Amino acid sequence: MSNDLHNSVLLSTFSNGNKKIRVIFHKGAIVWGNGKPPSEQETLPLENVISVQHNIVKNSRPSEEQTIDPNHFTIHYAKQEEENKWRHHTLELRHSDPLQVSSWVKTLQNHLQYFTKRPKRLLLFVNPFGGKKNALKIYEKFGKHLFHIAGVDVTVNISQRKNQIRDFVLNHNLDMFDSVACVGGDGTVSELFNGLVLRECRIVGIDADDIEQELPKPKIPIGIIPGGSTDTIVYCLHGTIDPTTAVLNIIFGERLGLDLVSVYDENNLLRLYASVLSYGYLGDVAYNSDKYRWMGPNRYNYSGFKKLVRNRGYEGELAFFSEGEDCEMSQCYETCERCLSRRNNFCDKTEKQWKTVKGKFFMISGANITCCCNRSPRGIAPYSHLGDGNVHLVLVRHTSIINNLRLLLRLSSNNQTVDDLPFVETYSAREFCFRAINVPSRWNCDGEVQHQTNIRAKVRCQLLTIFSRGTPKPTEPTRKCCGC
Numbered sequence: 001m002s003n004d005l006h007n008s009v010l011l012s013t014f015s016n017g018n019k020k021i022r023v024i025f026h027k028g029a030i031v032w033g034n035g036k037p038p039s040e041q042e043t044l045p046l047e048n049v050i051s052v053q054h055n056i057v058k059n060s061r062p063s064e065e066q067t068i069d070p071n072h073f074t075i076h077y078a079k080q081e082e083e084n085k086w087r088h089h090t091l092e093l094r095h096s097d098p099l100q101v102s103s104w105v106k107t108l109q110n111h112l113q114y115f116t117k118r119p120k121r122l123l124l125f126v127n128p129f130g131g132k133k134n135a136l137k138i139y140e141k142f143g144k145h146l147f148h149i150a151g152v153d154v155t156v157n158i159s160q161r162k163n164q165i166r167d168f169v170l171n172h173n174l175d176m177f178d179s180v181a182c183v184g185g186d187g188t189v190s191e192l193f194n195g196l197v198l199r200e201c202r203i204v205g206i207d208a209d210d211i212e213q214e215l216p217k218p219k220i221p222i223g224i225i226p227g228g229s230t231d232t233i234v235y236c237l238h239g240t241i242d243p244t245t246a247v248l249n250i251i252f253g254e255r256l257g258l259d260l261v262s263v264y265d266e267n268n269l270l271r272l273y274a275s276v277l278s279y280g281y282l283g284d285v286a287y288n289s290d291k292y293r294w295m296g297p298n299r300y301n302y303s304g305f306k307k308l309v310r311n312r313g314y315e316g317e318l319a320f321f322s323e324g325e326d327c328e329m330s331q332c333y334e335t336c337e338r339c340l341s342r343r344n345n346f347c348d349k350t351e352k353q354w355k356t357v358k359g360k361f362f363m364i365s366g367a368n369i370t371c372c373c374n375r376s377p378r379g380i381a382p383y384s385h386l387g388d389g390n391v392h393l394v395l396v397r398h399t400s401i402i403n404n405l406r407l408l409l410r411l412s413s414n415n416q417t418v419d420d421l422p423f424v425e426t427y428s429a430r431e432f433c434f435r436a437i438n439v440p441s442r443w444n445c446d447g448e449v450q451h452q453t454n455i456r457a458k459v460r461c462q463l464l465t466i467f468s469r470g471t472p473k474p475t476e477p478t479r480k481c482c483g484c
């Protein structure tokens with residue numbers, strides 16, 4: 001932001017409904033109050049302003065052309081409320097002098113132009129099949145109006161079949177868009193970023209099937225509006241699956257780098273994933289639950305229970321390359337230092353240390369993010385980071401049904417994690433490979449079934465640019481005074 005603009009000051013007294021309020025704009029923030037002490041005044045940082053618009057004079061006849069009301073304008077802004085949710089608010093201001101009004105509108109609009117990362121031309125894919133099959137309604141109810149207010153030109157593309165979104169971004173010219181987004185669950189997001197990475201490989205002439213190749217970063221940032229059954233990726237990004245929050249995160253245009261993991265069989269890249277690749281129990285649940293899609297999100301409970309009671313063990317050998325770090329107990333929140341430092345100086349160490357673990361497991365997971373969601377508020381890997389170049393391997397040994405239940409209870413707990421259970425081991429890894437022994441299971445890859453059993457996977461540090469401000473750090477509860 002130029003200094004001239006940063007130093008500009010506006011100060012006026014406006015009518016807001018029946019009240020008079022003093023409004024100040026200074027140092028990138030709008031402050032207003034009703035003659036209240038400073039601590040009770042509202043402070044609105046400009047980065048939370050969606051748009052500033054003259055009001056329209058209401059015409060009695062709809063056919064008449066719209067005219068602006070020179071004495072009246074509205075500030076549309078967002079405010080963070082409980083449970084990490086953002087909400088749209090308005091501040092309507094009136095002044096008898098039209099010059100005052102136009103000076104405020106012009107100045108604020110000029111300042112907003114400095115947020116150049118905000119999207120202007122968005123290509124939005126809608127998956128009408130996932131979740132409760134209401135993705136289009138979600139867009140119309142929560143997205144359409146807000147995007148209009150923010151001046152984002154949205155082109156909607158409703159997918160007609162599985163993999164159509166992936167094929168579309170792979171084969172179409174996207175030059176007229178500055179951003180892409182989707183309304184759907186993790187499978188939809190996965191289609192989108194798989195298409196974008198393969199598209200980039202094609203553009204720069206990289207063989208995506210070669211695990212030793214660096215994969216190129218898609219230039220276009222992506223946004224996600226939750227419309228699936230679990231929506232783990234969105235939950236891990238914003239700390240909520242609230243659709244309004246997701247839309248506002250796209251509008252604000254702030255970005256972070258998300259690691260992706262590429263999964264290969266002996267010859268080919270199978271796919272990239274963002275949340276988790278899980279073998280055994282969760283692989284079987286993904287495979288089995290697809291038959292019960294008519295149950296909606298409850299299909300996971302039904303299939304999960306069946307597989308839990310069966311308590312099959314899955315034998316295999318897992319080898320992984322680690323930097324020698326254990327899973328550090330630091331959590332990833334907005335402006336995460338660990339992710340920021342990786343973004344700036346990530347280098348591939350050539351001295352690899354491979355470790356091998358063999359045995360019979362209930363489940364093996366390579367979690368790229370915490371995988372928290374409404375059912376599992378802390379996730380399977382609570383110390384995993386969005387962009388630190390590592391996955392957390394969570395190995396659950398084959399054990400009794402009671403222990404499996406303990407594991408699932410821990411996963412659904414608000415304050416406990418699975419890593420201190422005696423039959424659970426966790427490792428941090430940059431690369432891993434798995435070989436099944438005896439009867440193989442399947443992999444669950446971002447919620448989709450992957451049938452190849454023997455795989456190799458490699459983390460691609462911050463390969464995806466994603467619209468998000470990150471999950472806000474929880475504030476320490478303030479202690480109440482004992483009355484001393």
Ligand SMILES: Nc1ncnc2c1ncn2[C@@H]1O[C@H](COP(=O)(O)OP(=O)(O)OP(=O)(O)O)[C@@H](O)[C@H]1O
Nearest residue numbers: 130131159160161185186187188228229230231447
């Ligand atoms: N028009 C369509 N018809 C059928 N399947 C589709 C269509 N569009 C996308 N798909 C596929 O639908 C599947 C389910 O979508 P998605 O993963 O978004 O929802 P979900 O499984 O309910 O949610 P989650 O993955 O968050 O649990 C994905 O495999 C996706 O590739």
